[in-house]
Amino acid sequence: MPPSPGLRRQLGLLGLTATGICAMLGAAINVIPIMLQRNVPGIGPHVMSAYVFAALPALLAALAYASLASAMPRAGGSYVYVSRSLSPYWGFVASFSQWFGLSIAIGVVSYVLIPFIRDIADAVGWAGTAAALDTGPVRVGLALAFLWAFVGVNLRGLGAYQATLIPMMFLMFVLGSVVIVAGFMFDHADFAAALAATEGRAVPPLSGILVSEPTRRRRGG
DSSP, X not given: OOOOOOOOOOOXXXXXXXXXXXXXXXXXXXXXXXXXXXXXXTOHHHHXXXXXXXXXXXXXXXXXXXXXXXXXXSTTTHHHHHHHHTOHHHHHHHHHHHHHHHHHHHHHHHHHHHHHHHHHHHHTTOHXXXXXXXXXXXXXXXXXXXXXXXXXXXXXXXXXXXXXXXXXXXXXXXXXXXXXXXXXXXXXXXXXXXXHHHHOOOOOOHHHHTSOHHHHXXXXX
């Protein structure tokens, strides 16, 4: 009797864990805090509170997904959950919207990866390389190269996928730990001094930043 068709369960526990971790710990956690510090200097002590506040709806969403996965333990993810709960039409809309959104996110992450490489080249003194990475054709070309390289990894199968993703997860942990430990050696005054040295602008106090735009216009600022 031929075996029944189904998915081949070849993804190990470590590979599955790496998939979840790397899907969550990506550009946002590594970029948004820096953007906040740069655009709203002085907000540093409140960043952790903001992340804790944002974790509450994320926790509720995680509990909802866990409940749905326990009630409907089948391959298909959000399509199965929505199609069984509402209708197949809304299941298709939900799964297609998720696929479309993730496709855009993958393209954005590939594109913003190049400035990170540019900043590293600039930090080690490779001014010519950094300038070349800032040009449009090079930036777009490298972004597409990274994108298609990882498409190739996925096409090669789960073995290549796990061999690539698991070391990248541990590398992310190591580099993130270095940044966290180094962060305890500096304070906001060091950040303000670095911003003044690199961009030539002073850091205004947080109270001045929180003034509304209409108030600034009335004051002529």
